[in-house]
Amino acid sequence: MEMIATTCVYCGCGCGLFIHVEDGRAVGVSPNPAHPISRGRLCVKGWLAADFVHHPDRLRAPLIRRGGRMVRSSWEEALTATAERLKEIREEAGPGAVGVLTSAKGTNEENYLFAKLARAGLRTNNVDHVARLCHAPSVAGLGAALGSGAMTNPIRGLLSSDAILVTGSNTTEQHPLVAATILEAQSRGAALIVADPRRTQIASLADHRLAPRLGTDVAWINGLLNLILEGGLADEEFIRERTAGFDALKDSVSKYTPEVVEKISGIPPRDLEAAAAAFGEAPRAAVVYAMGTTQHSNGTENVLALANLVLATGNLGREGTGICPLRGHQNVQGACDMGALPNVYSGYQKVEDPAARGRMEAAWGTDLPPAPGLTAVEMMEAAKEGRLKGLFISGENPMMSYPDRGLVGRALESLEFLAVAEIFPTETTALADVVLPAASFAEKDGTFTSTERRVQRVRRAVPPPGEARPEVEVAAALLRRLGVPAEYASPEEVMAEIASVTPSYGGISYPRLGTAGLSWPCPDPDHPGTEILHKESFPIGRARFFPVDLLAAGSDPEYPLLLTTGRSLFHFHTGSMTRRTPLLDRELPKPAVEMNPEDAAALGVRSGGGVVVESASGSLEVEARTTDSVPPGTVFFPFHFAEAPANLLTAADLDPRSKIPEFKRTPVRIRRLEG
Numbered sequence: 219m220e221m222i223a224t225t226c227v228y229c230g231c232g233c234g235l236f237i238h239v240e241d242g243r244a245v246g247v248s249p250n251p252a253h254p255i256s257r258g259r260l261c262v263k264g265w266l267a268a269d270f271v272h273h274p275d276r277l278r279a280p281l282i283r284r285g286g287r288m289v290r291s292s293w294e295e296a297l298t299a300t301a302e303r304l305k306e307i308r309e310e311a312g313p314g315a316v317g318v319l320t321s322a323k324g325t326n327e328e329n330y331l332f333a334k335l336a337r338a339g340l341r342t343n344n345v346d347h348v349a350r351l352c353h354a355p356s357v358a359g360l361g362a363a364l365g366s367g368a369m370t371n372p373i374r375g376l377l378s379s380d381a382i383l384v385t386g387s388n389t390t391e392q393h394p395l396v397a398a399t400i401l402e403a404q405s406r407g408a409a410l411i412v413a414d415p416r417r418t419q420i421a422s423l424a425d426h427r428l429a430p431r432l433g434t435d436v437a438w439i440n441g442l443l444n445l446i447l448e449g450g451l452a453d454e455e456f457i458r459e460r461t462a463g464f465d466a467l468k469d470s471v472s473k474y475t476p477e478v479v480e481k482i483s484g485i486p487p488r489d490l491e492a493a494a495a496a497f498g499e500a501p502r503a504a505v506v507y508a509m510g511t512t513q514h515s516n517g518t519e520n521v522l523a524l525a526n527l528v529l530a531t532g533n534l535g536r537e538g539t540g541i542c543p544l545r546g547h548q549n550v551q552g553a554c555d556m557g558a559l560p561n562v563y564s565g566y567q568k569v570e571d572p573a574a575r576g577r578m579e580a581a582w583g584t585d586l587p588p589a590p591g592l593t594a595v596e597m598m599e600a601a602k603e604g605r606l607k608g609l610f611i612s613g614e615n616p617m618m619s620y621p622d623r624g625l626v627g628r629a630l631e632s633l634e635f636l637a638v639a640e641i642f643p644t645e646t647t648a649l650a651d652v653v654l655p656a657a658s659f660a661e662k663d664g665t666f667t668s669t670e671r672r673v674q675r676v677r678r679a680v681p682p683p684g685e686a687r688p689e690v691e692v693a694a695a696l697l698r699r700l701g702v703p704a705e706y707a708s709p710e711e712v713m714a715e716i717a718s719v720t721p722s723y724g725g726i727s728y729p730r731l732g733t734a735g736l737s738w739p740c741p742d743p744d745h746p747g748t749e750i751l752h753k754e755s756f757p758i759g760r761a762r763f764f765p766v767d768l769l770a771a772g773s774d775p776e777y778p779l780l781l782t783t784g785r786s787l788f789h790f791h792t793g794s795m796t797r798r799t800p801l802l803d804r805e806l807p808k809p810a811v812e813m814n815p816e817d818a819a820a821l822g823v824r825s826g827g828g829v830v831v832e833s834a835s836g837s838l839e840v841e842a843r844t845t846d847s848v849p850p851g852t853v854f855f856p857f858h859f860a861e862a863p864a865n866l867l868t869a870a871d872l873d874p875r876s877k878i879p880e881f882k883r884t885p886v887r888i889r890r891l892e893g
């Protein structure tokens with residue numbers, strides 16, 4: 219048996235594991251004891267990460283739509299059809315009529331080449347991916363406040379924190395190895411503050427638990443900061459030496475007295491006061507947050523409120539401090555770093571900056587479009603209206619994961635041409651004109667960048683099934699067909715190109731990555747990498763305070779309950795991989811909407827009985843499950859299940875600054891299903 223060292227394909231923790239190989243088949247997984255994050259541990263998904271690899275449903279050959287049916291084709295035919303159709307559409311309707319969605323499941327090398335395909339091949343900046351639905355507010359908010367949207371401190375650094383505020387993160391289920399580190403810090407004496415409307419496992423373990431009403435975070439974070447300032451717990455030296463705009467901030471948070479905060483968020487004043495003391499008095503405090511913070515139509519304001527908190531308390535640039543947006547997919551950090559975003563090239567170099575554009579034009583040998591392109595959800599709207607006509611998707615399942623499935627279905631059906639590269643048939647490949655079978659993480663070489671900016675190796679353990687191919691080869695073949703030279707002997711050569719055009723990855727090369735990888739910024743080949751950002755200065759010089767407000771939370775009498783959507787430990791997103799992993803699927807085999815027993819009783823609903831959930835966007839039938847982990851008035855439903863797709867209910871209401879949709883607070887009504 220061989221053991222191939224690689225990186226987990228599921229979440230952003232970035233655990234190191236071995237795939238065990240016998241006779242060309244992946245037969246198991248074990249944790250890598252030498253790995254800096256996982257240190258010999260994995261969560262249940264990590265242990266089972268290779269189980270989907272040989273599933274009989276894997277796509278094995280390219281498919282082309284002929285007379286309404288998908289028929290097997292050669293790679294030559296499928297690639298030529300894809301390149302020709304996208305080129306024709308661009309020539310007829312202009313470069314704004316085509317777009318590319320890349321995959322946070324793909325490698326850095328693949329994301330870089332798909333972004334290059336959009337920009338150099340199709341001459342459009344219409345390129346984006348699911349980071350838009352995830353941490354776009356972190357990129358916008360932390361970018362404006364600190365000059366960088368990434369996690370500032372390493373996961374292990376939390377072990378030296380004296381207080382950790384976890385908000386909008388179901389950490390034990392969604393980032394299990396980060397949660398293990400947080401709980402280890404707590405056992406060493408750190409105060410753990412958790413803010414979540416639901417009583418998650420980590421909330422139940424907190425020293426201070428805050429249970430705000432959905433969508434009211436700006437109010438309680440401002441209130442927390444107000445108490446800290448009033449208590450004389452601000453870091454005046456840090457504010458004076460390293461920040462700008464404090465006076466306006468101080469003024470604006472003074473409105474958020476504990477009584478005002480209670481009225482908006484429902485948090486009792488004594489709970490807020492205890493949390494403010496714990497955070498404010500800690501010599502080293504850190505903030506950890508995820509989708510409960512970002513996935514709101516005011517997501518960027520939530521992030522700015524948290525940035526104000528760490529800046530005013532001087533909790534940046536030192537071990538044990540920091541602001542940590544937990545990135546979700548195992549390579550969503552990398553997909554952003556690679557410029558799979560409509561406004562930046564790799565390394566966040568702005569497409570609008572003539573100097574940056576000039577450098578990329580020289581490197582890629584072609585003219586590039588100067589204006590930012592459409593974001594992910596904007597592409598759906600453009601497709602529905604007929605402005606976007608051709609789309610290439612690598613490894614996303616928007617029919618299940620994007621907001622307002624009704625809109626997405628109409629959008630994808632309106633396209634003149636849709637190509638999808640996938641490892642499994644999905645609700646999205648079902649609408650494609652061309653389906654390209656992709657190699658999975660176990661079948662290709664490359665790198666993933668974890669939530670702590672750690673660039674790590676992914677290694678081929680087994681051959682791809684049938685004719686499936688690594689997408690570095692697919693993207694390069696499409697680039698060549700669009701007239702852009704793209705001869706790469708291996709993903710390693712793609713990384714060499716990435717390093718040459720991306721200052722923060724300038725010193726990254728495969729031989730340097732070893733078992734532990736390297737954290738960016740790593741500007742040159744002798745640089746040891748950077749674990750803590752903003753030690754001496756911010757990329758924008760001084761960090762900036764941005765006052766943000768939330769003085770009322772709306773309600774809708776027609777839809778009196780609030781639905782919040784999210785995830786579970788055992789399934790990953792739209793279930794393509796975990797629902798094909800029998801041991802995981804057995805743990806959570808079917809969908810159920812979680813409601814408080816009080817709400818259930820008032821509606822005459824029993825646990826296990828059927829209900830109809832309706833929102834302004836759509837409705838679905840599903841089983842109810844009663845639990846007091848959700849508060850009265852709130853219901854929770856994961857989006858893993860094709861038989862009851864949660865995004866039938868959500869709307870494409872976007873945060874104006876980051877264009878993230880509201881996934882966490884949808885007004886709904888529920889009635890008992892008769893019979």
Ligand SMILES: Nc1nc2c(c(=O)[nH]1)N[C@H]1C(S)=C(S)[C@@H](COP(=O)(O)OP(=O)(O)OC[C@H]3O[C@@H](n4cnc5c(=O)[nH]c(N)nc54)[C@H](O)[C@@H]3O)O[C@H]1N2
Nearest residue numbers: 386387388392432433508509510546547784785787790791
């Ligand atoms: N097992 C598993 N792990 C995963 C994933 C998966 O699908 N399955 N997905 C990965 C990805 S891409 C991501 S982005 C992460 C997501 O990781 P998380 O963000 O931790 O997961 P979610 O379930 O989306 O939501 C987090 C929490 O936010 C809370 N919340 C909702 N609204 C509010 C609010 O207004 N305020 C506050 N304070 N909290 C609120 C919810 O109750 C929920 O407990 O997980 C990653 N890890």
Ligand SMILES: Nc1nc2c(c(=O)[nH]1)N[C@H]1C(S)=C(S)[C@@H](COP(=O)(O)OP(=O)(O)OC[C@H]3O[C@@H](n4cnc5c(=O)[nH]c(N)nc54)[C@H](O)[C@@H]3O)O[C@H]1N2
Nearest residue numbers: 323348351352613614615619639640656783791792794881
């Ligand atoms: N209601 C609601 N909706 C949400 C969210 C929410 O909290 N609530 N969260 C949002 C967030 S944070 C995210 S990140 C998105 C996730 O949305 P998606 O990324 O669209 O969801 P996944 O199911 O992870 O889809 C990834 C696909 O990639 C395929 N795949 C795996 N490996 C490879 C590979 O190597 N190559 C290729 N080509 N394909 C591969 C898998 O089979 C899978 O179908 O969902 C968003 N949608």
Ligand code: SF4
Nearest residue numbers: 226228229233261264
């Ligand atoms: S914590 Fe995340 S990266 Fe680690 S094994 Fe689990 S899913 Fe994989």
Ligand SMILES: [Mo]
Nearest residue numbers: 351352546547
């Ligand atoms: Mo995500």
